[in-house]
Structures are given as C-alpha cells and as structure tokens.
Amino acid sequence: MNTTQLQGLIGTLVVLGALALVALPALIGVLHDRRVDRQLREAAERQDAIDRPRPERRASGSASRRFARTV
Incomplete structure (x- = not known):
C-alpha cells in the first residue's frame, strides 16, 4: 500500500467518522x-x-327462577 492509498483511506475514515458524529445524535x-x-x-x-x-x-337466571315457587 503506497502513501497515496493510505492518505485516501485515512481521508475516507475521517469523513465517515465525521458523518457518524453528525448523524448519530439524530x-x-x-x-x-x-x-x-x-x-x-x-x-x-x-x-x-x-x-x-x-x-x-x-x-344467572331471572328473578322468578331464583326463588322456589309455591303454588
């Protein structure tokens, strides 16, 4: 990995970190x-x-059925 690729990777990680810091509270x-x-x-x-x-x-049952009828 050469210096240019490493700088690109570091820049990408910095941008993603900044995005996370902004988006996470939301x-x-x-x-x-x-x-x-x-x-x-x-x-x-x-x-x-x-x-x-x-x-x-x-x-349960009507009033007339609750009591025994006497006839």
Missing part, C-alpha cells in the same frame, strides 16, 4: 421519539379500556 433522537410515541399510544389504549363502559352482566 438517529438516537428518532429512536427515542419512537419509544415515547409507543409508550403514549399504550397509555392511551389502557385509558380507553378503563373509560370504556363495561357491559352489564346478567344474573
């Missing part, structure tokens, strides 16, 4: 935002489940 921010969005969506779904009215459960 990538970390995007990942953080996605996590926060997921947490907010899950919290909203849990809140909707709490706020949603539950269907009323019917008692």
Whole structure:
C-alpha cells in the first residue's frame, strides 16, 4: 500500500467518522421519539379500556327462577 492509498483511506475514515458524529445524535433522537410515541399510544389504549363502559352482566337466571315457587 503506497502513501497515496493510505492518505485516501485515512481521508475516507475521517469523513465517515465525521458523518457518524453528525448523524448519530439524530438517529438516537428518532429512536427515542419512537419509544415515547409507543409508550403514549399504550397509555392511551389502557385509558380507553378503563373509560370504556363495561357491559352489564346478567344474573344467572331471572328473578322468578331464583326463588322456589309455591303454588
């Protein structure tokens, strides 16, 4: 490997390192935002489940069948 190739390799590595330093914080921010969005969506779904009215459960059998009839 001659001097020109080595200088080219070093220059390429410097440019890639600078690109990583610039792009890495942005990538970390995007990942953080996605996590926060997921947490907010899950919290909203849990809140909707709490706020949603539950269907009323019917008692087993009607009132006339709960008590023995005497005729």
